[in-house]
Amino acid sequence: MALPEHLQHQLEAGRALAASGGYRGRFAPSPTGLLHLGNLQTALLSWLAARQAGGAWLLRIDDLDTPRNRAGAIEAIQSDLRWLGLEWDGAVLLQSERRGVYHSWLSWLRRSGRLFSCRCSRRELADQPIYPGFCRRAAHNWGWQRQRLPSWRLRVADDDPHGSGDVVLRRADGFIAYQLATVIDELSFGINDVVRGADLREALPAQRSIFAALGEAPPRFRHGPLLCDASGQKLSKREASAGLKPLRDEGLDAAAVIGRLASGLQLVAPEARLSATELLEHLTQQAINAVIS
Ligand code: GLU
Numbered sequence: 001m002a003l004p005e006h007l008q009h010q011l012e013a014g015r016a017l018a019a020s021g022g023y024r025g026r027f028a029p030s031p032t033g034l035l036h037l038g039n040l041q042t043a044l045l046s047w048l049a050a051r052q053a054g055g056a057w058l059l060r061i062d063d064l065d066t067p068r069n070r071a072g073a074i075e076a077i078q079s080d081l082r083w084l085g086l087e088w089d090g091a092v093l094l095q096s097e098r099r100g101v102y103h104s105w106l107s108w109l110r111r112s113g114r115l116f117s118c119r120c121s122r123r124e125l126a127d128q129p130i131y132p133g134f135c136r137r138a139a140h141n142w143g144w145q146r147q148r149l150p151s152w153r154l155r156v157a158d159d160d161p162h163g164s165g166d167v168v169l170r171r172a173d174g175f176i177a178y179q180l181a182t183v184i185d186e187l188s189f190g191i192n193d194v195v196r197g198a199d200l201r202e203a204l205p206a207q208r209s210i211f212a213a214l215g216e217a218p219p220r221f222r223h224g225p226l227l228c229d230a231s232g233q234k235l236s237k238r239e240a241s242a243g244l245k246p247l248r249d250e251g252l253d254a255a256a257v258i259g260r261l262a263s264g265l266q267l268v269a270p271e272a273r274l275s276a277t278e279l280l281e282h283l284t285q286q287a288i289n290a291v292i293s
Helices: 005-018 037-052 073-084 095-111 178-188 198-214 237-241 244-249 254-264 276-282 285-291
Strands: 024-027 056-061 115-118 151-154 168-170 193-197 220-224
Touching: 005 095, 005 178, 024 037, 024 193, 037 056, 037 073, 037 193, 037 220, 037 254, 037 276, 037 285, 056 073, 056 095, 073 244, 073 254, 095 115, 095 151, 095 168, 095 178, 151 198, 168 178, 178 198, 193 198, 198 220, 244 254, 254 276
Parallel strands: 024 056, 193 220
Antiparallel strands: 115 151, 151 168
């Protein structure tokens, strides 16, 4: 089934941007609270990779899961990034403003016979590392049943090399799944290099399966390390989850915080003090790439 024209145009525009020769990266926090130090370290690394390559760095807010959004978080994310000197290009992209686009993709995939409805409960799937295809052959029923909606899964071939199983694209609570929204956005905005936290490595197989289903090449995906302190030790959850505020309350300025984040990445010596721009000038592409895998 042919792709609707407006989606085709969007893909072409994204492809042209991605292929324009320039590096295009992004940082995509969820506004579920303040950015913690792990998020800020990832933001710094992603910004460094983009700026070192002379490329663009976009800020996307993953705010589709509205019950998890926190009031004021979107503004706080922007002001923390600005305070650290991590400027992004163009307008902030809010996924909540793109629901229509995701739904158009979803309905095209559904009309093309690529999706099936799944009523498996979390409990039924608890022991299954990969979705075992229980509902694949059941009759489609996209509506309410016993006051519940089904989730919508992408049918992924058993011999698919990514090993993701059948990925949920629309959740049973009706929300568009992060996996779908992120793939559509990487494509629409021509993102060709993603640097994000190592915790998202596990999202990769599902995302690769969706790119493959859409017949599009994925960007290069790379992941930064988990947060470490200046001596290379993993930070405790409590230390890591506190954001900038305690550091600012301690009297640290942006140069001290950038120094701390960069030394956690083993990019500078402990106690270094420097602005994001000074850090950028001081680093080679090799030094940045050495931290990302
Ligand atoms: N919004 C996701 C998160 O904060 C990250 C998405 C991504 O970088 O792919 O965990």
